[in-house]
Amino acid sequence: MSTVALAGGIGAARFLEGLAKVIPPEKLFIIGNTGDDTEIYGLHISPDLDTVVYTLAGLANPTHGWGIADDTFGCLGSLGKLGAETWFQLGDRDLATHIFRTERLRSGTKLSTVTSEISARLGVRCTIRPMSDDRVRTIVRTPDGNLPFQTYFVRRRARDKVLGVTFDGASKARPAPGLLQEIRRASGIIFCPSNPIISVGPILAVPGVRKALELRRCPAVAISPIVGGRALKGPAADMMAGLKLDVSARGVAKIYEGLVDVFVIDREDADLAPSIEELGMKVLVMNTIMSGMAEKKALARAVVRAIQKHSAVA
Amino acid sequence: MSTVALAGGIGAARFLEGLAKVIPPEKLFIIGNTGDDTEIYGLHISPDLDTVVYTLAGLANPTHGWGIADDTFGCLGSLGKLGAETWFQLGDRDLATHIFRTERLRSGTKLSTVTSEISARLGVRCTIRPMSDDRVRTIVRTPDGNLPFQTYFVRRRARDKVLGVTFDGASKARPAPGLLQEIRRASGIIFCPSNPIISVGPILAVPGVRKALELRRCPAVAISPIVGGRALKGPAADMMAGLKLDVSARGVAKIYEGLVDVFVIDREDADLAPSIEELGMKVLVMNTIMSGMAEKKALARAVVRAIQKHSAVA
Numbered sequence: 244m245s246t247v248a249l250a251g252g253i254g255a256a257r258f259l260e261g262l263a264k265v266i267p268p269e270k271l272f273i274i275g276n277t278g279d280d281t282e283i284y285g286l287h288i289s290p291d292l293d294t295v296v297y298t299l300a301g302l303a304n305p306t307h308g309w310g311i312a313d314d315t316f317g318c319l320g321s322l323g324k325l326g327a328e329t330w331f332q333l334g335d336r337d338l339a340t341h342i343f344r345t346e347r348l349r350s351g352t353k354l355s356t357v358t359s360e361i362s363a364r365l366g367v368r369c370t371i372r373p374m375s376d377d378r379v380r381t382i383v384r385t386p387d388g389n390l391p392f393q394t395y396f397v398r399r400r401a402r403d404k405v406l407g408v409t410f411d412g413a414s415k416a417r418p419a420p421g422l423l424q425e426i427r428r429a430s431g432i433i434f435c436p437s438n439p440i441i442s443v444g445p446i447l448a449v450p451g452v453r454k455a456l457e458l459r460r461c462p463a464v465a466i467s468p469i470v471g472g473r474a475l476k477g478p479a480a481d482m483m484a485g486l487k488l489d490v491s492a493r494g495v496a497k498i499y500e501g502l503v504d505v506f507v508i509d510r511e512d513a514d515l516a517p518s519i520e521e522l523g524m525k526v527l528v529m530n531t532i533m534s535g536m537a538e539k540k541a542l543a544r545a546v547v548r549a550i551q552k553h554s555a556v557a
Numbered sequence: 558m559s560t561v562a563l564a565g566g567i568g569a570a571r572f573l574e575g576l577a578k579v580i581p582p583e584k585l586f587i588i589g590n591t592g593d594d595t596e597i598y599g600l601h602i603s604p605d606l607d608t609v610v611y612t613l614a615g616l617a618n619p620t621h622g623w624g625i626a627d628d629t630f631g632c633l634g635s636l637g638k639l640g641a642e643t644w645f646q647l648g649d650r651d652l653a654t655h656i657f658r659t660e661r662l663r664s665g666t667k668l669s670t671v672t673s674e675i676s677a678r679l680g681v682r683c684t685i686r687p688m689s690d691d692r693v694r695t696i697v698r699t700p701d702g703n704l705p706f707q708t709y710f711v712r713r714r715a716r717d718k719v720l721g722v723t724f725d726g727a728s729k730a731r732p733a734p735g736l737l738q739e740i741r742r743a744s745g746i747i748f749c750p751s752n753p754i755i756s757v758g759p760i761l762a763v764p765g766v767r768k769a770l771e772l773r774r775c776p777a778v779a780i781s782p783i784v785g786g787r788a789l790k791g792p793a794a795d796m797m798a799g800l801k802l803d804v805s806a807r808g809v810a811k812i813y814e815g816l817v818d819v820f821v822i823d824r825e826d827a828d829l830a831p832s833i834e835e836l837g838m839k840v841l842v843m844n845t846i847m848s849g850m851a852e853k854k855a856l857a858r859a860v861v862r863a864i865q866k867h868s869a870v871a
Contacts, residue, residue: 339632343639
């Protein structure tokens, strides 16, 4: 019996860092978003998977959240001198992951296998599983046309108005090995504090995943990534606004309607509790700002307790 | 009217560094060996081309001769942690070249074009042209079986007895664009002080190259890479011994019989001059040990003068 967590990038990674200290990491099965994967210089980059792996391995850059702490940028600098585009910041140590992954993928290994290899070799004891071994790409529709997610987010700094979001390839993607089974036999499901549109959205778009979550036999708890109408990290608020969604914890809860039993919101948003309960969820109000390890563990402990409590009730 | 130089790796690069200061670099057309090219982590590595480019760009590591000065090894170290083999020393800045080249090749660009792009962007004004855009791989036959060149040379440190050398793919390789024309209209041809078996050998094995050199209309000068029965750099002496060749400047001259008009040997080998002249070559005896830039330029000047003198005679 595992705890299954749906995860995007930095926000999820920070929460999972606490969770892996609160429950045995071997019992933690993380489903990672690959919708923002990209190819740069012919290398396969999985930004969200890597952020989760690096964070759980204790290697993450504490300032940015992405990349590896104290990494150097010798290769990127030299690529620039050769005339290559260098808008995607790839550190030398980080590059090793992409080179390793790309070579393994080219030799026919599945992304889920490579991700397990990388995790294990970096000392991570949880399972981190991409949502699918098949290619899914998040595409952001803007007034300037359809942009691949990293082009929208990194290259153009999330400045374009978001008119829509699609997940190219999702309808034909198969869930990664073991993924639906883990959801079915989970003792708890957690929606990490990630962007519901472009981090959790692609996971839910993989055929079979939403259904398995709807049919869950265990409590599902979500943590709002929106606090006081602002995203803790990344472009969630602007995206939700562009999509004419309610940019609030309640707006996130609405997206997860039918999938979640307990919704965790920050004290700042306590007044939203009644309107979220109307969606058929219990609401847990607490501090959700993870400024340090103590806060990460406290939030994780509260989520684990909510799962236990809800299991007992059900 | 260009000077055409046939080049291997480090020995050639050192000589060419002097030559490019003695004649206008725009008039220098260098034919590089790609027999020791290899794929590592799915990246296309061209060690000899890179050594020549880096040296002429003033970027080469002055201690090793290969790689880039003051390079870091963050990526390689991290690849090791991921369980990848790390016997081939790839620095972070050096990696940029391989990543750039591999991406360009995968997009359908020819190696000769990519090599020109890399050279130009690093500020090299000579032309550096791979011997062929087609795949040629030097294979070393040893008591332990056939080894790809870099496995023999780097991984196993050239410790295996050499029973034979073949150039896989050479018989079907086409000379790189412009290569035969440059040989035909050259004002001088230089065989750099490179390993005659595995550096110049692959170039001569590309169909049409040997013939074009035999039919040359200008003087050809070779500099012996063997001095006092020892290779200045690399495994030339052991290889020649394994192949039952005469490990001496005369042994090298013998390999180049019919291709070379003037053979440059070191003072230490002065006594070999008569036996080399018997092969139908003029012999130039001078200091060939390039300990610094002054020696490199002196050697280059002597070679250029030999070409001029021989042209006048012919």
